[in-house]
Amino acid sequence: MKIIHLSAECYPVAKVGGLADVVGALPKYLVQQEVEASVAMPKYDNEWVSKHEFETVFEGRAPLGDWEFDFRIQREVDDTLGFPLFMVDIPGLFDRPGVYVEQESGAPYGDEFERFISFQIAVLDWINQMSRKPEVVHCHDHHTALVPFMMTQSYRYQALKHIPTALTVHNGEYQGVYDHGRQNMLPYFDPQTEGLLDWDGRLNSLAAGLKTCWKITTVSPSYMEELGYDSHGLEGLFQHEKQKSQGIINGIDTEVWDPATDPMIAHHYDRQKTADGKRKNKQALCEQFGLDPQYPTISFIGRLVHEKGADMLPDLFRTFLESPQSVNFIVLGTGDRNLHRQFEAMSSRFVGYFDAALDYNEPLAHQIYAGSDFMIMPSRVEPCGLNQMYSMRYGTVPIVRKTGGLKDTVVDLGDPDGYGITFYDFSLDAARHAVQRAIDLFRQGRKMAALRKKIMHLDFSWNASAKKYIALYKELSN
Structure with a gap:
């Protein structure tokens, strides 16, 4: 079974919060249980990336509104994470050290939508030409939540329409909300379906993903319940999509987090000591x-x-x-x-x-x-x-x-x-x-x-x- 995880973060490559820990661990444990799992994420200009070697497996050029962008899909050569890591290299958009904000000022990047929609388009162009496509595309949070919409609605990706998508909500407070004019940057789709992008009068990436994905998961059963009555305006949507929703508690990577072997602590110990x-x-x-x-x-x-x-x-x-x-x-x-x-x-x-x-x-x-x-x-x-x-x-x-x-x-x-x-x-x-x-x-x-x-x-x-x-x-x- 071939599964591709799409995420903005992955530990230890680039981490801001718990999203990175999940995406850095779950695929490894899936591989150990004989699932062909991999991760695709943006290629940032940070220390971890600079210390690892990559090989280009696909190059392309894709539309972004009125202009086009070039991209490369690169695989980390040694699979040091325990699963294949693919990084999407988009010059001018992700070749920065910060994931979401300027590292020195702490200010959010002003081109957030352009960055993450180009990442999602590049990944779909890559999947589109695969001879053996994934059985499931697993998206994580709003940065990848327009993938289910584009796979089902964009003419460019009609060949992917039958591939199931799962969307995991790690944090419903962040939804990727923008002015409706930004939808012109998406590959062409039937204008009659633009309502799928809308929530409360704005383009809401997370809402679009919830509406169009095949399965919604959250990172704990209790949080799944809570989103139905407290999700910053999406309560009605979570309630409406309840039948395709499931809460699965996160785990931790017990190989990284082990006091018996942890290289970052002063003294090792185990349950006996x-x-x-x-x-x-x-x-x-x-x-x-x-x-x-x-x-x-x-x-x-x-x-x-x-x-x-x-x-x-x-x-x-x-x-x-x-x-x-x-x-x-x-x-x-x-x-x-x-x-x-x-x-x-x-x-x-x-x-x-x-x-x-x-x-x-x-x-x-x-x-x-x-x-x-x-x-x-x-x-x-x-x-x-x-x-x-x-x-x-x-x-x-x-x-x-x-x-x-x-x-x-x-x-x-x-x-x-x-x-x-x-x-x-x-x-x-x-x-x-x-x-x-x-x-x-x-x-x-x-x-x-x-x-x-x-x-x-x-x-x-x-x-x-x-x-x-x-x-x-x-x-x-x-």
């Missing part, structure tokens, strides 16, 4: 941030944005930092500049108890997972969440709000077979109560040690989820 490994890594982490390892250490890793609930963190942390209790807090991430300023001020005020690394740092993230006692995720929205799974893989107890995939993957300690700390309301009081439960748990040494071993034995690998995707592909292609 959890206590010693956690102690040594906590010592290394606390030394790096100037903290005392005898105190409970609670960390946050992620984008400092509204949907992650990061705006709650300063007040939440100050509640404890200004109290008689001794507790450490660490923040790793970038985002809202006001939050940057608040965290910088807190680092100066609460020396020895709080510190923040306000950047993207993958090696440091691994060390924080290994060295922390708890990982807090107070998300307003969390389609699946991977950090809680990474944390448990490293024996770090999650503190999460019960939403989306967090609800599906973390069972509260107070429930039968529970192993995490959860709270329901997005409020300072609810989060404060959850953090206090964590501090109290830390003081119960034996209970804490047993819990660490328990969560390290949980299986969040892609194996089970990959089997569900294989079943979905077989259903579509039969």
